[in-house]
Each structure stands twice: as C-alpha cells, then as structure tokens.
Amino acid sequence: MSEENNGIDVGYVAKLACIDLTEEEKELFHGQLDQVLHYVEQLNELDVSDVEPTAHAIPVFNVFRKDEVGTSLNHQEVIANFPSAADGHVRVPKIIDQ
Amino acid sequence: MADLHKLTISELSEKLAAGDCTSVDIVNDVLASIEANDGSVGAYLTLNAEDALAQAEAADERRAAGEKLPMLGIPVAIKDLLNVKGQPCTCSSKILEGYTAPYDATVIAKLREAGAILLGRVNMDEFAMGSSTENAALGKTSNPWNLDHVPGGSSGGSAACVAADEAIASLGSDTGGSIRQPAAFCGCVGVKPTYGRVSRFGLTAFASSLDQIGPITKTVKDSAILMEAICGHDPMDSSSIEMDVPAFGEKLTADTSLAGMKLGLPKEYFVEGMDPEVEQSVRDAVEHCRNLGAEIVDVSLPNAKYAIAVYYIIATAEASANLARFDGIRYGRRIDGKDPADLYGKTRSAGFGPEVKRRIILGTYVLSSGYYDAYYKKAQKVRTLIRNDFTEAFKQCDAILAPVTPTPAYKKGDKTDDPLKMYLDDILTTPINLAGNCALSLPCGFASNGLPIGLQIIGDAFQEDTILKVGHAYEQTTEWHTRKPEL
Numbered sequence: 001m002s003e004e005n006n007g008i009d010v011g012y013v014a015k016l017a018c019i020d021l022t023e024e025e026k027e028l029f030h031g032q033l034d035q036v037l038h039y040v041e042q043l044n045e046l047d048v049s050d051v052e053p054t055a056h057a058i059p060v061f062n063v064f065r066k067d068e069v070g071t072s073l074n075h076q077e078v079i080a081n082f083p084s085a086a087d088g089h090v091r092v093p094k095i096i097d098q
Numbered sequence: 099m100a101d102l103h104k105l106t107i108s109e110l111s112e113k114l115a116a117g118d119c120t121s122v123d124i125v126n127d128v129l130a131s132i133e134a135n136d137g138s139v140g141a142y143l144t145l146n147a148e149d150a151l152a153q154a155e156a157a158d159e160r161r162a163a164g165e166k167l168p169m170l171g172i173p174v175a176i177k178d179l180l181n182v183k184g185q186p187c188t189c190s191s192k193i194l195e196g197y198t199a200p201y202d203a204t205v206i207a208k209l210r211e212a213g214a215i216l217l218g219r220v221n222m223d224e225f226a227m228g229s230s231t232e233n234a235a236l237g238k239t240s241n242p243w244n245l246d247h248v249p250g251g252s253s254g255g256s257a258a259c260v261a262a263d264e265a266i267a268s269l270g271s272d273t274g275g276s277i278r279q280p281a282a283f284c285g286c287v288g289v290k291p292t293y294g295r296v297s298r299f300g301l302t303a304f305a306s307s308l309d310q311i312g313p314i315t316k317t318v319k320d321s322a323i324l325m326e327a328i329c330g331h332d333p334m335d336s337s338s339i340e341m342d343v344p345a346f347g348e349k350l351t352a353d354t355s356l357a358g359m360k361l362g363l364p365k366e367y368f369v370e371g372m373d374p375e376v377e378q379s380v381r382d383a384v385e386h387c388r389n390l391g392a393e394i395v396d397v398s399l400p401n402a403k404y405a406i407a408v409y410y411i412i413a414t415a416e417a418s419a420n421l422a423r424f425d426g427i428r429y430g431r432r433i434d435g436k437d438p439a440d441l442y443g444k445t446r447s448a449g450f451g452p453e454v455k456r457r458i459i460l461g462t463y464v465l466s467s468g469y470y471d472a473y474y475k476k477a478q479k480v481r482t483l484i485r486n487d488f489t490e491a492f493k494q495c496d497a498i499l500a501p502v503t504p505t506p507a508y509k510k511g512d513k514t515d516d517p518l519k520m521y522l523d524d525i526l527t528t529p530i531n532l533a534g535n536c537a538l539s540l541p542c543g544f545a546s547n548g549l550p551i552g553l554q555i556i557g558d559a560f561q562e563d564t565i566l567k568v569g570h571a572y573e574q575t576t577e578w579h580t581r582k583p584e585l
Binding site: 008010013014015016017018019020021025028029032033035036037039040042043046048051052053054055056057058060061062063065073074077078080081082083084090092093094095 | 406429447450482
C-alpha cells in the first residue's frame with residue numbers, strides 16, 4: 001500500500017475488468033473508490049512483516065475424484081442457456097478476420 | 099387461513115406427525131399469506147404455487163408411507179443465488195435474466211432429500227453485494243416491521259419473508275454478515291455456520307473464502323433443525339469439511355441453564371456511534387445470560403477494527419475473479435459487439451448494477467500488478483491477526499456475546515449515495531467471516547421506533563452446538579421472538 005494514495009485510474013482498471021463505463025460512472029466511481037482506498041490505508045498502522053497470510057480460514061487442498069466416467073450436465077439444458085447458439089455450439093463474434 | 103403460516107418448523111412438524119394438518123394445508127396457508135402481504139413486503143422474485151403444492155402432495159405421500167423427517171413438508175424460501183434445477187437463478191442481476199439452472203445446489207438436493215418444500219426464490223442485493231437489499235436489480239424489498247425501512251442485506255428477502263410469515267424458514271448466504279444482519283433487522287434468527295460446514299456447490303460465488311450458506315428462521319431450534327438438514331461433507335466442494343453432523347435440534351432441551359458456561363464480552367464491539375438503544379438491549383441480554391448462570395468474562399479483539407478494510411480488499415478481489423464468468427458468452431444476457439472484447443465490455447456494463455461494478459473494479463485494482471502485495475497480501479496478513487484474536491479469546495470463553503449491527507434498520511435511501519458509510523455497518527459481522535467461525539443472530543429487544551434489535555452469539559470453529567445452546571436458552575426465557583409485525 002502506498003504511503004500516499006495517488007488515486008485510482010478507474011477507466012484503466014475498468015478496461016482490465018472488461019466493463020465499459022460512461023464518463024459519469026468513471027467520475028462517480030473515482031470519488032467513491034478513492035474514499036474506500038483512503039480508508040484501507042489504516043492497515044499501514046500495522047507491522048505485519050513477520051505474519052503469515054491467511055487465504056482460507058481452514059486449510060484447503062485440491063480434491064481429486066477417481067478417474068471414472070460419470071454423468072455430466074444435460075447437453076440440451078446447457079445449450080438452452082446460451083445467449084446465441086448454432087448446431088449445438090455457442091456462437092461468438094468473429095475473432096480472426098479471414 | 100388457519101394461521102399455520104405463523105407457526106415454526108418444530109410446531110408444524112408436531113402437527114404433521116399428529117395428523118392435525120397436511121403439508122398441502124401449510125403450503126396453502128403460506129401462499130395465502132404471500133398473496134396478502136408480499137405486495138407490500140416484496141420478498142419474492144419468483145413463486146410457483148402449482149409446483150409448491152405438487153411438492154407438498156409428494157411430502158404428504160412420503161409421510162403416509164412412514165417417513166418422519168423433521169423438515170418433511172415444511173415450506174422453505176430460497177435466496178436467489180442458489181441453483182435449483184429448472185428454475186431461474188438471477189442473483190437479482192440483469193446479467194442473469196433468462197438463465198435456468200441445469201442442476202441442484204448441494205443444499206437444495208439435501209432439502210429435497212429431507213422433504214422440504216422449495217417455495218420460491220427471494221430477493222437479495224445483486225450478487226450478494228450490499229447490506230440493505232437496495233442493490234437489487236429485479237425487485238424492491240421492505241422491512242415488515244416498517245415498510246419505509248430496509249430489511250437489511252444481502253439476504254433481505256430471506257429475512258423479510260420469514261418475519262412476515264410468508265415462509266416457515268429460508269436459506270440465505272453470509273459473506274460479511276448477510277444472514278445475521280438482515281435477521282437482526284427483521285427480528286428473526288440467522289445462523290452463519292463455520293466455513294466448510296455447509297457445501298457451497300451450486301451457490302453463485304461472491305467471495306469464495308468467506309461465503310457460507312445458512313438458515314433464517316423464527317426460532318433458534320428451527321435453525322438447528324434446518325442446519326441438520328443442510329450440513330455435511332460434499333465431495334463436490336473442496337472446502338467442505340469431512341465431519342459428522344451433530345443432532346443440533348435434539349440437543350436443545352427445556353433446560354435453559356447456562357451454569358458452567360463462560361461468555362465473553364469484547365469491549366471493542368461497542369463501537370463509537372453505536373445507537374444507545376442497541377447497546378442497552380445487548381447489555382441487558384448479557385445480564386440475562388448472567389442470570390441464567392453464565393459467567394461473563396471480558397475478552398479483547400483488538401484487530402476487529404481493521405476488519406472492514408481487510409474485508410473490502412479480500413472480498414472484492416475474490417469477487418473480481420468469480421464474476422469474470424459473467425461475460426455474455428455461455429449464459430445470461432448478451433449485448434453483441436464487433437469482437438469478443440467489445441461484447442464483454444458492453445454486456446458487463448449493461449448487466450451489472452453500480453455496486454457490483456464498483457466492487458469488481460476495486461477488486462481488480464487491488465490484485466493488479468504493483469498493488470497486489472500492498473493491498474491483497476497485506477489484507478491476508480491482517481486477516482491472520484483477526485483470526486488469532488478469536489483463537490486467544492476462545493481460550494477464555496465458550497462463546498462471545500456482541501451486537502450484530504450498530505443501529506436498527508435504517509430508512510430506505512439513507513445510505514445509498516455513500517458506499518463507505520454502508521460498508522462500515524458491517525464492522526461487527528465481517529470479523530467472523532474472516533476468521534471462519536460460526537455465529538448467530540437472534541432478537542434481543544426493540545428500539546423505541548418499533549424496529550427489532552439483534553444479539554450476536556459468536557462461536558469458535560465448529561462450535562455451532564454451543565452458540566445454539568446459548569441462543570436457545572436466551573430465547574426460551576425471553577419473549578422477543580414471539581412478537582410479530584403488523585402488516
């Protein structure tokens with residue numbers, strides 16, 4: 001955490017997060033998120049250099065099932081949720097121009 | 099209506115067993131209550147009366163065949179972030195409009211096994227991000243005790259429907275207090291189980307290291323009964339703990355003595371700015387527990403004051419990753435674009451509400467290059483300190499008594515323009531999620547404006563038995579839980 005928060009570039013971070021924002025939203029969020037980031041600066045009061053981080057309250061390990069064929073989701077029910085489908089596949093915009 | 103909708107799980111279970119009513123009778127009564135009151139309460143997003151009655155008929159047949167499960171034939175409302183096969187699951191977001199769940203969440207499968215009736219889907223803050231249910235994109239929910247006030251959140255619909263007798267019980271989820279806070283605001287009982295106690299498979303994830311599904315009910319015993327039905331190891335969830343499920347309900351007896359128990363009182367939990375009526379009600383509850391035989395000891399949770407800062411870094415970071423799946427490709431809403439990146443940006447812009455956007459952006463920022471160590475890693479280290487505080491505290495006591503919220507339910511619109519102000523309301527609930535402990539909320543009084551006040555009972559990991567015992571003893575020797583809102 002920086003000693004002094006220089007402000008968040010909302011437009012840039014929104015682009016990283018794949019969210020289009022209007023100019024009004026950028027301005028609104030900039031003020032609100034700067035306020036939040038200023039608030040979390042209080043963590044600088046603590047010296048945690050020798051403290052282990054906690055990612056989960058309990059130890060979490062990868063869980064592997066047996067390598068056996070089992071039932072999967074119903075194909076038709078999954079396709080029914082596609083916003084756009086063709087021939088049993090999800091349709092997406094063209095990525096590479098021919 | 100025969101007033102069956104006003105009864106508890108245990109009361110209805112007895113009636114069903116004695117043949118005094120059927121599950122169809124109960125469902126009809128609850129549906130009539132929804133018809134009469136939900137126009138003003140607004141708890142339900144979707145309701146399928148025909149399906150609920152069909153489930154009730156099936157439950158009555160199971161009972162006639164000799165089954166005696168305590169949840170058999172009991173109608174339960176479901177927070178709209180739990181997948182129920184064949185039903186919509188919107189998380190109260192426009193981005194999931196049109197989505198139909200192709201599978202059951204594990205808790206839903208367990209409820210079906212237990213014979214519960216899946217009544218309908220109730221409102222919430224979008225993707226469980228909020229404390230008032232005002233961030234809901236698909237409905238507005240009011241507090242049944244005063245319709246101008248918020249029901250709390252994010253499980254506002256789950257609490258409001260139980261308080262208004264529009265369901266016998268409900269399921270909610272708690273990431274930073276989203277079961278306990280609305281339960282407190284609406285005068286219900288809400289339990290946030292220990293992390294890993296209840297499977298998260300089929301729960302639409304907000305913050306994976308914090309989320310837990312739990313019950314909202316009219317009494318502590320009902321919560322215990324519902325907990326028994328939904329707890330247990332699940333191979334589909336890597337964070338699910340392999341541990342036997344205690345008979346939570348059976349352990350709650352008529353004995354209300356707390357003799358031999360030590361209950362901790364953390365001075366840090368009576369925060370500056372706390373409503374004096376809330377503080378007085380909680381302190382009265384502490385005295386009541388002392389009169390029941392408990393020894394009250396002072397404990398300290400010195401790092402609890404950092405919980406909001408830690409929570410809003412960790413929760414938003416995890417949310418930014420979890421909500422990446424909502425991209426308009428495989429399900430939900432899509433706004434077409436000239437290429438995939440254009441499609442993602444437009445879809446997520448149109449589909450997410452402002453609070454969800456805010457949190458995704460904040461989470462993306464704290465995980466971004468150059469900021470990860472400064473924000474996210476540091477927050478994880480302070481999380482360790484918060485956990486250690488609880489570990490130390492539980493060396494001195496069996497459970498901790500505290501307020502749930504600094505104030506009773508506030509008026510709608512009071513905090514919508516100031517996100518940080520609303521975030522700070524979670525100061526008393528978020529530490530428990532960060533530590534992974536269990537906690538419950540139950541009514542301990544009413545403010546002079548007629549709104550309920552909640553008492554929080556916090557337990558060490560997997561000590562649900564203890565907090566349920568304390569809560570049950572307090573509840574059975576007070577009358578707060580017997581009061582009903584006038585609708």
